[in-house]
Amino acid sequence: MTDTAVTHTSQPGKAIGSFVGQLLMAATLTAIAGALGNSFYEFFFDPEAFAAGPVLARAAFAIAFPFPFILAALLVLGTPTALLLRRLNLDNSIVFGLVGAFAGVAIGLALASGLPGLQTVFSIYGCVSAVTYWALQQRKA
Numbered sequence: 001m002t003d004t005a006v007t008h009t010s011q012p013g014k015a016i017g018s019f020v021g022q023l024l025m026a027a028t029l030t031a032i033a034g035a036l037g038n039s040f041y042e043f044f045f046d047p048e049a050f051a052a053g054p055v056l057a058r059a060a061f062a063i064a065f066p067f068p069f070i071l072a073a074l075l076v077l078g079t080p081t082a083l084l085l086r087r088l089n090l091d092n093s094i095v096f097g098l099v100g101a102f103a104g105v106a107i108g109l110a111l112a113s114g115l116p117g118l119q120t121v122f123s124i125y126g127c128v129s130a131v132t133y134w135a136l137q138q139r140k141a
Contacts, residue, residue: 022133022136022137023071023074023075023079023133024071025132025136026074026078026129026132026133026136027067027070027071027074027129028063029128029132030066030070030128030129030132031062031063031064031067031070032063033128033132034063034066034121034124034125034128035059035062035063037124039055039058039059039062066125069111070125073103073104073107073126073129074129074133077103077106077107078100078103078129078130078133081099081103081130082096082130082133082134082137085099091134092134093131093134093135096130096131096133096134097127097130098127099130100126100128100129100130100131101123101124101127101130102123102126103126103130104122104123104125104127104129105119105122105123105126107122107126108121108122108123
């Protein structure tokens with residue numbers, strides 16, 4: 001039986017670089033998805049906020065601000081959870097998405113428990129991040 005979570009290579013630097021690249025890519029794509037979601041929300045439900053300033057500047061801020069939090073969550077919670085799911089042979093997008101959504105809610109409760117509306121946002125970020133990380137792992141294999 002082979003384990004897909006462990007990569008045996010004669011060049012450990014290449015494996016580490018690949019892992020770091022996947023984490024950065026997953027965090028970046030999640031931040032971009034969050035910025036797009038924020039822009040759509042402001043456009044359709046909060047036109048005053050949408051007209052408040054330059055769209056590209058707000059989009060850049062919406063990408064840059066959550067990026068370190070997403071990256072930290074991927075490192076601390078996402079990577080061990082992904083390894084556990086792979087060991088349990090639950091390696092599919094639906095399971096990763098559900099687990100990512102629950103992990104996002106848990107992080108949201110820890111960081112912003114007084115703001116219940118943000119739990120949905122954290123859940124979406126967790127789901128998108130987990131499915132993106134899963135897709136990048138599938139592309140690598």
